[in-house]
Amino acid sequence: MSTPGHLEASVTLGDVLAAAGQPEAAAAVLQAACRACGPLRMHSQQKVQVLRQLGLYQVAAGRFEAALASFQEALDCCGEQECEQQLELQACCAAALYPRGGAYAEAATQLLVSVLDSSTSVPAALRQYAVVAADRQLWADVAKVTVRLLAAAPEDRQGQQLLARAVQAVTQLPLLHQLSQQAFKLCSSRSSSSSDWLASSSWRPGPSLESRQAAAGSDRPASSCSCMDDSAVVATWCSSHSDSTSWTSHHSSSRETAGRSRSGSGGSTHEAPAEAARGASSAASLNPSSSSSQSGSRHYLYGPDELDSLALLFTAAKVLYAGGALAAAAQLLQLCAAAAASAEAGVDGGSADATPLYLCGDSHCLPGAWRHVTLNNRRRRLHPLLITGAKVWHLRPDSWRCPRHQFWAALSQLPPGAEVVLLLGEIDCREGLLIAVEKMKYASLSHAVATTVGVYVTLLLQLVQQHTLRIYVHPVPPVLDETRHIVKLFNAALQEGLTKVLHSHPELHQRLAFLDFFQELLTSDGSGLLQQLEFDGSHLHPRYLGHLEAALNAALVD
Incomplete structure (x- = not known):
């Protein structure tokens, strides 16, 4: 920077560098600005803020001693009167001490407890408390502290990560229910007092720490604050979930002809969802075979409107589940189970080989869902494994995002x-790669593509080597004009990466293949998507399955 004495510009540049994963460079920028400005050009409050930010960058860079010095200098500028800012800086000092271990870590815990005894609303103290509790596997403590942290600072990334880990580790269902309620109350009333949470905590410094770990399952647990918007939906559904049957009935009966009944009773299909749902209140309705027998072997061929109704209800169940309303989600699924079990046949109504071909990925797996392809003269049904919003980047080993856990949960059932057709990467090409380059996380788009493809190839090797699956890699669909050039780069890099892997691991040829039909989806000049494959502006038309089928058969021959 040509003018390091421009403090505001230096602070902004430091933020940009830190966001790009370059904390050492960010710290250097602020240090240069502090030297250039000197004590006379910064008022005390401004100096406190700059020194605090400098210390945070130094902690992120692993320069803990320098960070402690920066925080201490900021404390010296605060004066002697205790205030919230001083407590925040003391918590920052604890964050600089704790990673050094030993006596430093013990001093950090003592300092942290002192801060929290004074105030339970200091973000830095809550964050560091959660870090210490996570190191000691006290996940109930981590959960309740991060819920409080995220209620005040929803965008706190470290808090989000710690809460995600805690919710996975806290397996007791009642605990999660209580935790969800606590999160909702905190977000509804941020001024609510909860000074007793520290006293009830399992974690305290000193010799008694290990003996108190057994008490980690306290009665004040947590759930994700990112789901708070779902709580309104949850509350509405809990109070009126029975209305779904009348809604479905009304929606269905609005059509003149919805289908036909095969029961011989003369009833029409548009009555089926509501009728089946009304009989779903018993426990037996959770068993599809029980539901079918209860309805007297009546089966219905649903029309498009009925299928849309069921799709909306299942979507509502997913929203309830994501919002933590597990009981309400279960009730809604009960209502839907009998309706689904009463279906006469699948969407296509045809028979297929008993062995499905799984189509796993983001929403681009849906155009082929429940349809058929013919492989080696065998008709195979495409069974979707939808991972909503999944990016390749989400599936790296150190990711804490929900799609990664959903991905492995789905594949663990196979x-x-x-045999799995894996369809990932479109969301990376649409938003992730460009945003990462704009944030200076990569020097160029090609660098970002290469890094993400590296994550993908590592994932593929894990699937075929450790999980003994047979994987067919679907090219990224070229659906959007704005990102087609990125999709081309990505597919080329992915195909090249897989070619290298198969060259060095010839034993994987029978278990890993790239489906090379990307160019067939494009116009002759390669600039656009074939008109007959256009659908909703975001996905391929199901007509493209002819190209997929040919590529699969070619891969089987190879």
């Missing part, structure tokens, strides 16, 4: 040797 039998060894299952």
Whole structure:
């Protein structure tokens, strides 16, 4: 920077560098600005803020001693009167001491407890408390502290990560229910007092720490604050979930002809969802076979409107589940189970080989869902494994995002040797890669593509080597004009990466293949998507399955 004495510009540049994963460079910028400005050009409050930010960058860079010096200098500028800012800086000092371990870590815990005894609303103290509790596997403590932290600072990334880990580790369902309620109350009334949470905590410094770990399952647990917007939906559904049956009935009966009944009773299909749902209140309705027998072997061929109704209800169940309303989600699924079990046949109504071909990925797996392809003269049904919003970047080993856990949960249900068409990368090409380059996380778009493809290839090797699946890699669909050039770069890099892997691991040829039909989806000059494959502006038309089928058969021959 040509003018390091421009303090505001230096602070902004430091923020940009830190966001790009360059805390050392960010710290250097602020240090240069502090030297250039000197004590006379910064008022005390401004100096406190700059020194605090400098210390945070130094902690992120692993320069803990320098960070402690920066925080201490900021404290000296605060004066002697205790205030919230001083408590925040003391918590920052604890964050600089704790990673050094030993006596430093013990001093950090003592300092942290002192801060929290004075105030339970200091973000830095809550964050560091959660870090210490996570190191000691006290996940109930981590959960309740991060809920409080995120209620005040919803965008706190470290708090989000710690809460995600805690919710996974806290397996007791009642605990999660209580935690969700606590999160909602905190977000509804941020001024609510909860000074007793520290006293009830399992974690305290000193010799008694280990003996108190057994008490980690306290009665004040947590859930994700990112789901708070769902709580309104949850509350509405809990109070009126029974209305879904009348809604479905009304929606269905609005059509003149919805389908036909095969029961011989003369009833029409538009009555089926509501009728089946009304009989779903018993426990037996959770068993599809029980539901079917209860309805007297009546089966219905649903029309498009009925299928839309069921899709909306299942979507509502997912929203309830994501919002933590597990009981309400279960009730709604009960209502839907009998309606689904009463379906005469699948969407296509045809028979297929008993062995499905799984289509796993983001929403681009839906155009092929429940349809058929013919492989080696065998008709195979495409069974979707939808991972909503999944990016390749989400699936790296150190990711804490929900799609990664959903991905592995879905694949863990597959039998060894299952065949999977993996369709990922479109969301990375649409938003993730460009945003990462804009944030200076990569020097160029090609660098970002290469890094993400590296994550993808590592994932593929894990799937075929450790999980014994047979994987067919679907090219990224070129649906959007604005990002087609990125999709081309990504697919080329992905195909090249897989070619290198198969060259060095020839034993994987029978278990890993790239489906090379990307160019067939484009116009002759390669600039646009074939008109007959256009659908909703975001996804391929199901007509493209002919190209997929041909590529799969070619891969089987190879």
